[in-house]
Amino acid sequence: MNVADRIQSLRKSKGISQEEFADQIGVSRQTVSKWESEQSIPDIDKVIAMSDYFEVTTDYILKGIEPQKAAKREPLNANVFVAASTAFNFIGLIAAIAFWYEEQTPMAFVVGLGAMAIGAMCFCVGLAFSTQNVEKAKRLFWMINIWILVFIPLSFIWNSLFSGPRAPYVMIWYLNNPFITFPMFWVVYFAICITVVLIQVKIKRKL
Numbered sequence: 132m133n134v135a136d137r138i139q140s141l142r143k144s145k146g147i148s149q150e151e152f153a154d155q156i157g158v159s160r161q162t163v164s165k166w167e168s169e170q171s172i173p174d175i176d177k178v179i180a181m182s183d184y185f186e187v188t189t190d191y192i193l194k195g196i197e198p199q200k201a202a203k204r205e206p207l208n209a210n211v212f213v214a215a216s217t218a219f220n221f222i223g224l225i226a227a228i229a230f231w232y233e234e235q236t237p238m239a240f241v242v243g244l245g246a247m248a249i250g251a252m253c254f255c256v257g258l259a260f261s262t263q264n265v266e267k268a269k270r271l272f273w274m275i276n277i278w279i280l281v282f283i284p285l286s287f288i289w290n291s292l293f294s295g296p297r298a299p300y301v302m303i304w305y306l307n308n309p310f311i312t313f314p315m316f317w318v319v320y321f322a323i324c325i326t327v328v329l330i331q332v333k334i335k336r337k338l
Contacts, residue, residue, distance in 0.1 A: 135169040137192055141185045142167075156180050209268030212257025216272065219250030220279045227283055227299040239299055243283055250276075270331040277327040281320065289316045 132140070142152045142163075149163040156163075156177055165171040173181065175189075182189045190196040227243020230236075254272055258265060283299045290298055293312045295305040306312045 132195055133169070134172060134193060135167050137195060138163075138173070138181065139167040141181070141187065141192075145185070155184055206262040207257070207260055208263045209258055209261035209265045210263075210271065212254050212261065213268045213272045213275070215257070216250040216254035217275055217279070219253060220247045220276050223247040223250065224279050224282060224299075231298050231300070235296070235298075237297070240283070240287075243299055247280065247283075270335055274328050274331045277324050281323055285316070285320055285323070289319075 142149070145152075147155075149167070150160045153160045153163045157180065158177065162171070166173055178189050178192050181192055185192075188196070223243045223246030226246055227239045230242050231239035258268065261268070286300045287297060289301055289312070290296060290306070293306040293308070295302040301313060301316050303309050303313045
């Protein structure tokens with residue numbers, strides 16, 4: 132399609148005659164006819180006038196270049212941030228256990244809980260900017276991450292109550308009555324986690 136074709140196509144898209152178009156641009160009907168039959172090319176001021184009238188760019192009239200549409204932003208899926216935060220939380224748990232196993236210092240808690248704090252921050256920031264699956268992501272986060280997040284605090288409490296080292300995991304052989312207190316730890320741990328999961332399932336059914 133050349134300049135003449137584009138001018139004619141734009142005029143016809145408006146549903147106006149050559150004479151009506153000429154009146155709008157401030158030229159004669161014969162001039163419009165010459166433009167559309169490739170006998171002449173419009174001056175730049177007339178191209179600008181046509182651009183304003185047809186609401187297109189001058190590049191489109193002269194070269195046929197369509198204006199680039201702004202890239203459509205894909206909506207952020209909150210589930211992506213669930214995956215990222217879960218990864219940080221899991222890394223934090225493993226790092227705390229490994230660090231304590233090697234060094235037996237409180238720094239294990241700093242390392243582990245620090246990574247989990249980053250995971251929680253990642254999830255909260257992600258929810259603030261997400262537009263898809265936000266409510267579903269909240270439920271999914273707690274159904275998965277409760278199993279990770281509760282482990283270190285509960286282990287610390289259990290070890291403190293039953294005279295074990297203040298470790299991020301239960302030190303079975305250091306506990307008083309380990310054959311009772313160790314199974315009790317897992318009963319409490321599973322009770323807490325399963326309760327949270329069931330609450331999230333119940334919330335899902337209500338929605």
